[in-house]
Amino acid sequence: MAEFVMPKLGADMTAGTLVAWLKQPGDIVERGDIVAQVETDKGVIDVEIFASGVLEKLFVQPGEKVPVGTVLATVTASDTGSAAPTIPRASQGIAAATVATTTPAAVGPPAASAPSAAARPGTSSAARMRMSPSARRLARERGVDPTQLAGSGPAGAITREDILQAAPAQAAPRDTTIPPPSPAAVGPASGPSDQRARMRAVIAAAMSRSKREIPHYYLSNQVDLERAVTWLAEQNRQRAVTQRLLIGVLFLKAVALALREVPELNALWNGSAAEPISAIHVGAAIALRQGGLVAPALHHTDQQSLDDLMRKFRDLVARARAGALRSSELSDPTITVTSLGEQGVDAVYGIIYPPQVALVGFGKVVERPWVVGGQVEVRHVVETTLSADHRVTDGHRGATFLAALERILQEPEKL
Amino acid sequence: MNASELRSQVLTILGDIAPEADLSCIAPDKSLRDQIDIDSMDLLNFVIALHERLHVDIPEADYPQLATLDGCLRYLSAAIPMSG
Structure with missing residues (x-):
C-alpha cells in the first residue's frame, strides 16, 4: 500500500488546501495520473500520483487545509505489476506526493510516465481557449471541462455564466461520494488581487530566506552568440511557423549540457549539505501576466531535442499563465534559468x-563591437551570469560552468 | 475579408494571448510589446495563430513589421486577399 500525501510544492510551503479529487475510491490510477488539485499560494496545482494501483480511501475532503506530508489517500498496488510505488524525491528536501510504505525507496524521474498535458482538460487545449482567468478558475473549482463548452461571450469566449450553467450537467455523471467543492468550501475564495498578494508573500519569504541563508557569489561572462543567432535564423527560415525555435530554448539546453560538466551546481541543499541530483530538471522562470513568477521544471532537459524542448516549453508557458501546472513541475527543478533580456x-x-544551489541568468542579445582575429566586427552578444551557493561550490567551479556554457553555445547544431 | 474583419481577427488573437489586456485602449501606432507586455513566446503564438486562422506565413525576418497594430494590419493587408 502507498500513501498519497500533501506534496511540498515550494521551498516555504507548509500546508495546502485540497480543492478537488479528480479520482474516486475504486478508480484505477497509473503513476503520473493527476488525482487531485491543491491550492497553494502559487495557485491551484494539479497533483500527480507516483504509484500505480487502485485508489482505496480518501482521508481529506475538498476545502480542508492540511500540512505538507499529511496523508490524503491510500493506494493499493495493482495486480498488473506496473510501476511500484516509489519515493521520487523524499531524500532531496522536497516531498514527493506519494510515499511508499511497503517497498524500498527508489529515486527516479517522477514525471516520466505522465500523460501528455494536451490529453486532459484544463491544460493546453483549455489554455488556448478564449476565457478569462476567473472563468478558468471557476471551471476548475466546479469540475467543468471547458473544452466541451461553446462560449457565449465575445468571439466565442467562455464566460463564468457558461461554466455555472454547465456545472450541474457535467458534474452529474461523476461519483458523488465526495461532493464537488463549493467556492466557500474551497476556503480562500480569493480574487486575483488576493492571489497576487499571496504569491508576492511566498516569493518574499523564499527570497528573504535565500538571502539570509545562502552565501551567494556571482559571476558573469559575455558570450559571442553570432553562430547561435545565425544558425537559429537559418533553422527558422526553413521551418514551418509552428516548428520555429526561440533562442531561449537554446539557452535552456546549453545550461543543461554545461551542468553535466559541473554537476555540483545541479544539487539541492538538505539543510546541512548539498545532495547532487543525477537528473537535470531545469526550472524556467516564467513571468505571469497578473504579476508574480513561477519556475516550473522541464524534466530531463539535457536529454531533450531542441524540438521537444521547444514544444514542452511552449506548453509550460501556456499552462503556467493559465494556472494549470503540475505538482512535479513545481517540486522538481534542480536549477533555475531566468532571462530578462x-x-x-x-x-x-x-x-x-x-x-537549489545555483541560478543562471541571460541578458539581452545585442549587437556589439567584438574583436575577432584582431579585427573589430559587429557580433551578437549575450551576458550570461551565475548565482551560486558558496557553501557548495567555489568561484573556480562556477567559472568552469560559465566557460562550458560559452563553448556549448558556439556549436548550436550539436544542441 | 475586409479591413474591419481583419482588425477584428487580429484583436481576437491578441485577446487570446493577453486575456487580461484592455484591447480597446491599444494605440495603433504604439508598440504592442510595450502596451500589452508580449514577449517572444507570445509573438510566436501570435504568428502561429495568424497562420492557422488567416493562412498567412510570416517569415521571422518580417516580425519587426508586426510591432504595432497598424503595422500588423498593413502587413496582413498586403499578404492576404482583401475585399472592400
Whole structure:
C-alpha cells in the first residue's frame, strides 16, 4: 500500500488546501495520473500520483487545509505489476506526493510516465481557449471541462455564466461520494488581487530566506552568440511557423549540457549539505501576466531535442499563465534559468531559489563591437551570469560552468 | 475579408494571448510589446495563430513589421486577399 500525501510544492510551503479529487475510491490510477488539485499560494496545482494501483480511501475532503506530508489517500498496488510505488524525491528536501510504505525507496524521474498535458482538460487545449482567468478558475473549482463548452461571450469566449450553467450537467455523471467543492468550501475564495498578494508573500519569504541563508557569489561572462543567432535564423527560415525555435530554448539546453560538466551546481541543499541530483530538471522562470513568477521544471532537459524542448516549453508557458501546472513541475527543478533580456536588461544577478544551489541568468542579445582575429566586427552578444551557493561550490567551479556554457553555445547544431 | 474583419481577427488573437489586456485602449501606432507586455513566446503564438486562422506565413525576418497594430494590419493587408 502507498500513501498519497500533501506534496511540498515550494521551498516555504507548509500546508495546502485540497480543492478537488479528480479520482474516486475504486478508480484505477497509473503513476503520473493527476488525482487531485491543491491550492497553494502559487495557485491551484494539479497533483500527480507516483504509484500505480487502485485508489482505496480518501482521508481529506475538498476545502480542508492540511500540512505538507499529511496523508490524503491510500493506494493499493495493482495486480498488473506496473510501476511500484516509489519515493521520487523524499531524500532531496522536497516531498514527493506519494510515499511508499511497503517497498524500498527508489529515486527516479517522477514525471516520466505522465500523460501528455494536451490529453486532459484544463491544460493546453483549455489554455488556448478564449476565457478569462476567473472563468478558468471557476471551471476548475466546479469540475467543468471547458473544452466541451461553446462560449457565449465575445468571439466565442467562455464566460463564468457558461461554466455555472454547465456545472450541474457535467458534474452529474461523476461519483458523488465526495461532493464537488463549493467556492466557500474551497476556503480562500480569493480574487486575483488576493492571489497576487499571496504569491508576492511566498516569493518574499523564499527570497528573504535565500538571502539570509545562502552565501551567494556571482559571476558573469559575455558570450559571442553570432553562430547561435545565425544558425537559429537559418533553422527558422526553413521551418514551418509552428516548428520555429526561440533562442531561449537554446539557452535552456546549453545550461543543461554545461551542468553535466559541473554537476555540483545541479544539487539541492538538505539543510546541512548539498545532495547532487543525477537528473537535470531545469526550472524556467516564467513571468505571469497578473504579476508574480513561477519556475516550473522541464524534466530531463539535457536529454531533450531542441524540438521537444521547444514544444514542452511552449506548453509550460501556456499552462503556467493559465494556472494549470503540475505538482512535479513545481517540486522538481534542480536549477533555475531566468532571462530578462526581452525587457532590455544587460545582465541578471538572480537570487537562488532554495533548496537549489545555483541560478543562471541571460541578458539581452545585442549587437556589439567584438574583436575577432584582431579585427573589430559587429557580433551578437549575450551576458550570461551565475548565482551560486558558496557553501557548495567555489568561484573556480562556477567559472568552469560559465566557460562550458560559452563553448556549448558556439556549436548550436550539436544542441 | 475586409479591413474591419481583419482588425477584428487580429484583436481576437491578441485577446487570446493577453486575456487580461484592455484591447480597446491599444494605440495603433504604439508598440504592442510595450502596451500589452508580449514577449517572444507570445509573438510566436501570435504568428502561429495568424497562420492557422488567416493562412498567412510570416517569415521571422518580417516580425519587426508586426510591432504595432497598424503595422500588423498593413502587413496582413498586403499578404492576404482583401475585399472592400
